[in-house]
Amino acid sequence: MRIKSLAFLASTILLTSCSGTISTAKKEYQITKTAALKSDWIFDSREWQFTDHTLIGVGGPMHWGIIESKKKLPKNFEINFKVNLVKESLFEIMLNLEQEKYIRTYLYTIEKSIIIGKGVYHKDSDAYGKRGGPSLLKKPMQLENNKWYAVKIRVENNQLYFAVDNETFLEYSLEKNNLRQQGKLGFITNGEAHLTDLVIKSL
Template identity: 65%
Template sequence: MRFSYYTTVFAILLLTSCSTSISTVRKEYKLAEVSKLKSDWNSDSKEWFLKKDTLIGNGNLQHWGVILSKKQLSKNYEIDFKANLTKGSLFEIMLNSDKENYIRTYLYQIDQNIVIGKGVYDKNSDEYGKRGGKSLFTKPMKLENNKWYTIKIKVQNNQLLFSVNNQTSLECSLEKSNLSQKGKLGFITNGEVKITDLSIKTL
């Protein structure tokens, strides 16, 4: 009986550690340790770092600060966190980042919108046209610096839901909008952003 128990526990740990996904059905991913930031994400430590329980990103208009997970998102997933754009005008969540293409879900302070779009990111270039991309869906929302926003993203059965403060939301079909259906998670800022309570789970 005891042997069977330990065998089951070992198998679960092995599956979790070998998983190519940032979260699994059995485990909700949370970011709370510096070691996890280094082992699970690709970033420049000058641009993105963990201070206590807060992930802080820095960028500017010429060079956006980017952090990208090393593992894939699951096909169906939910991402929850709180974000505060303390400086700058753009905070972007990169979804299903695959090679240079990704889904843009972002808060854009200049236009006072939340947005879903089709993006491109070339890590070797800051040239115009090699980062960001076309907006597909927008919804007006009052956005301010130094204010916390609760963000929820849900992708299930190729449907994307992007919600801010449980009040303003956008939805679309990944297939109908010709958006990436697999890839990694990332964050982009052209100023300074703070992120807390990040959790990613497989649905």
């Protein structure tokens, strides 16, 4: 009886400790219906919606369309999805967003590159310097509008791996470069972006 009680207590502690994260070691997180989007994410319905198994974001050069998860990413995680930059130049994955700071991982058609950078995000301001931030590492890639790209992001033991189409990739140490090691997930577009097959899992 004592063993059963201890096992129950341990499982309760485990569930409680994981409840603040997007996924747990036993579960992958996916957006499968609009209800999940509304319950798990913070967004303006004029900017982001989920339809026909596709997450669609709309923004503009002066006001980026942003969606932010309500829960934190796990300490070690992997994110996979496909994205199409339908209009304009920027699609950004916000990693470890906390206290208005985050890690920028993004596809940028103007520079024809994938990039890792430091970011800031002030919810109530579109002013220059209140969103985005400096680039830290980049690699050239022939990015185009109206084309689907497979994105993989992995953070394990404070090492960030960011790949597009399993061909172009960047690796960066969070700890050595003083980047955020925990926080929420978000997506940004300055035009129109479509996402499908989003899967977030603990490692």
